Amino acid sequence: MTEAIDPIPLEDEFRLQGPDATGQYNAMFYAFNTVVTLQAFADESLCKQTFRQALDACRKFERLFSRTLPHSDIARLNDAHGSWVDVSRETFDLLAASKRYCEESGGVFDITMGSAVKLWDFHRGIIPDAAELEEALRHVDWRGVVLEQEFSQEDAGENLQNGHAETQDKRAEPQADESEKNVRHRARLNDPRASVDVGGTAKGYIADAVGAILLGAGIERFIVNLGGNVLAHGAKPDGKPWRIGLQDPRASRESGKIVGAVPLTNVSAVTSGTYERCFAHDGRTYHHILDPKTGFPAETDLAGATVVARTSLDAEGYSTTLLALGKDAAAEFVRTHESILAAYLIDAKGRMSVISRE
Secondary structure (H helix, E strand, O other): OOOOOOOOOOOOOEEEEOOOOOOEEEEEEEEOOEEEEEEEEOOHHHHHHHHHHHHHHHHHHHHHHOOOOOOOHHHHHHOOOOOOEEOOHHHHHHHHHHHHHHHHHOOOOOOOEHHHHOOOEOOOOEOOOHHHHHHHHOOOOHHHEEEEEEEOHHHHOOOOHHHEEEOOOOOOOOOOOOOOOOEEEEEEEOOOOOEOOOOOOHHHHHHHHHHHHHHHOOOOEEEEEEOOEEEEEOOOOOOOOEEEEEEOOOOOHHHOOEEEEEEEOOEEEEEEEOOOOEEEEOOEEEEOOEOOOOOOEOOOOOOEEEEEEOOHHHHHHHHHHHHHHOHHHHHHHHHOOOOEEEEEEEOOOOOEEEEEOO
């Protein structure tokens, strides 16, 4: 593994505030191209120490998962032209989980859309050349992401020949008793020109990891917000749950207008919206949720989809799929996936449909 450290924009920025009138402490910093906020009710010194640990973890994960940082696991995988690349256990686990969401989506969600995503510029409103986009789509297929765990001889066991085994989805799940010292994690792309982008799952994985850090330190009441990936635990001092607002797709984020609010206790909520990154050209609006079949924005009758799940990884892993599927297919998807506790589906006029297991 490389020891090179890529600089992260605004990585020295860290703001700690509190306690406020309710006893809440807040931390704010910039990571993953978004603002991260942590809120908790606990002892001051414990909050300060644990918030710093969470910051360090976020820096570590960004340097592992970023597609644009040149020494990250993901960047090295994309630049390896089909060769095996040693990756961290965290990257291995994230890729394994991401493949599962791709499979369950039926092709609506695909983490190898990196080459197509790079052709779009939603900040400057640039639409890709049709021929270039068509060529990029030839290299989109999540099934070409291959994962392998290589065990030392003493731990390999009788079922692993030559100390290694190429993983299928089940084997790719994290192993509870494995040690970093005797397990090697590797990944490669069957297509040398494929490009992985874990932007649709990484923040969910990271939010869960940050939540585990806070819980491990003894902080029981907190909320983690990774730019819309929200993980909440416990309740406020008055016993009320944490709440997040659901943005009105007809208004800007800065306006603060919402169409409803979702109470959260020991769950995560993640929203995907066509309004989050988009631009208008010749009377048509282009959003960032791309269809792996066409390379263009997915045609959907939804403007936003919020998924509530026990883990932030599940909430994020399914939110893009629901948005792309559209209202009716999304509702059926929720009914057949028990890890989705609830979904809030919002159309372009701000009308909301709620599908819940309760």
